[in-house]
Amino acid sequence: xxxxxxxxxxxxxxxxxxxxxxxxxxxxxxxxxxxxxxxxxxxxxxxxxxxxxxxxxxxxxxxxxxxxxxxxxxxxxxxxxxxxxxxxxxxxxxxxxxxxxxxxxxxxxxxxxxxxxxxxxxxxxxxxxxxxxxxxxxxxxxxxxxxxxxxxxxxxxxxxxxxxxxxxxxxxxxxxxxxxxxxxxxxxxxxxxxxxxxxxxxxxxxxxxxxxxxxxxxxxxxxxxxxxxxxxxxxxxxxxxxxxxxxxxxxxxxxxxxxxxxxxxxxxxxxxxx
Numbered sequence: 001x002x003x004x005x006x007x008x009x010x011x012x013x014x015x016x017x018x019x020x021x022x023x024x025x026x027x028x029x030x031x032x033x034x035x036x037x038x039x040x041x042x043x044x045x046x047x048x049x050x051x052x053x054x055x056x057x058x059x060x061x062x063x064x065x066x067x068x069x070x071x072x073x074x075x076x077x078x079x080x081x082x083x084x085x086x087x088x089x090x091x092x093x094x095x096x097x098x099x100x101x102x103x104x105x106x107x108x109x110x111x112x113x114x115x116x117x118x119x120x121x122x123x124x125x126x127x128x129x130x131x132x133x134x135x136x137x138x139x140x141x142x143x144x145x146x147x148x149x150x151x152x153x154x155x156x157x158x159x160x161x162x163x164x165x166x167x168x169x170x171x172x173x174x175x176x177x178x179x180x181x182x183x184x185x186x187x188x189x190x191x192x193x194x195x196x197x198x199x200x201x202x203x204x205x206x207x208x209x210x211x212x213x214x215x216x217x218x219x220x221x222x223x224x225x226x227x228x229x230x231x232x233x234x235x236x237x238x239x240x241x242x243x244x245x246x247x248x249x250x251x252x253x254x255x256x257x258x259x260x261x262x263x264x265x266x267x268x269x270x271x272x273x274x
Contacts, residue, residue: 007025007089007093008025011027011028011029012025012026012027012086013025013026013027014026014093015032017061017064017065018243018244018245019065019068019243019244019245020067020068020245022064022065022068022094023090023093023094024059024060024061024064024090025059025086025087025089025090025093026059026086027086030059030080030082030083030086031058032059033058033059033061035207035228036123036171036207037058037061037062037065037123037171038061038065038242038243039171039197039207039209039226039242039250040062040121040123040169040170040171040209041061041062041065041066041069041121042065042069042242042247042248042249042250043169043171043195043209043211043249043250044066044119044121044167044169044211045119045167045169045193045211046066046069046070046072046118046119046167047070047072047118047119048070048071048072049070049071049072050072050073050117050118050119051072051073051074051075051115051116051117051118052066052070052072052073052074052075052117052118052119052120052121053074053075053076053077053112053117053119053120053121053161053162054066054074054075054076054077054120054121054122055077055107055120055121055122055124055154055157055158055161056077056078056079056107056122056123056124056125056149056154057076057077057078057083057084057087057102058078058083058087058123059083059086059087059090060076060078060086060087060088060090060091060100060102062076062121062123063075063076063087063091063100063102064090064091064094064096064100066121067096067099067100068245068248069248069249072118072119073098073099073100073101074099074100074101075100075101075102075103075112075117076100076101076102076103077103077105077107077110078102078103078104078105079104079105079106079107079149081104084102084103084104085104087102088102106149107149107153107154107157108149108153108157110157111160111161112160112161115163116161116162116163116166117161117162117163117166118162118163118166118167119162119166119167119168119169120158120161120162120166120167120168120169121168121169121170122154122157122158122168122169122170123170123171124149124151124154124170124172125149151172151176151179151180151183152183154170155180155183155184155186155187155189156187158170158187158189159187159188159189159214162189162214163214164214164215165213165214165215165216166213166214167192167211167212167213167214168184168189168211168212168213168214169209169210169211170209170210170211171207171208171209171210172207172208172210173206173207173208174196174204174205174206174207174208176208177194177208177210180208180210181210184210184212188214188215189212189213189214189216190212190213190214190215190216190217190218190219190220191210191211191212191220192211192212192213192216192219192220192221193209193210193211193220193221193223193252194208194209194210194211194220194221194222194223195208195209195210195222195223195224195225195226195250196208196209196225196226197209197225197226197228198225198226198227198228199227199228199229200227200228200229200231201225201227201231205225209226223252223253224253226238226239226250238250
């Protein structure tokens, strides 16, 4: 308990990430991580080793969750000094200093040193500056609105940071899907996997997970929708498995040889899919 008190600054708390005994520093004064960050950390394709970059890293939740899936080293870039400091202290508390390096910097100007990254993840601000209910708190406003960077700035930073054949994964709002695909292709990141997230099975999507490959060939797969809540308001089993670390990653739904499952008939002549 004394170690926790020494770790935290006024207004901060230590929250449980519900997996691998990981904990994270958060505060009501800044934007806390939410479901989109958790889903991106489980959706992104990551190498077993190598180097990963997380842009707009905030308080470092995505890098920490990624350490449960890979032995790669992970750099997190964050423009806000307070969030970068919180992330660095969380990394130290979880004894992940040898795995995660938090960098305070502006992604519009930041460039990787040395070898490019095998994979890049990013959970960028969703809202244009002129839209939505702007918060007076600058930390929350920068997390929600494109104050520190626009979508094109984000995609450009991903493109100059990832090696050829490397993966770029992003979470955003479905209303920006056309912009995302257009910008990714413009910067030579070919969209490969898309999955929509729906609050309920009868509701329209409110999140989109998208992953592309640098200099990849044109071919995109639309994965089955991810449903957050059951009809009774409880989380679906897939979401619970993600939250509690039982599923290190979201299923990719790959089919053998990329073929559609063959149709077989049972004894009653009814069609079944194998």
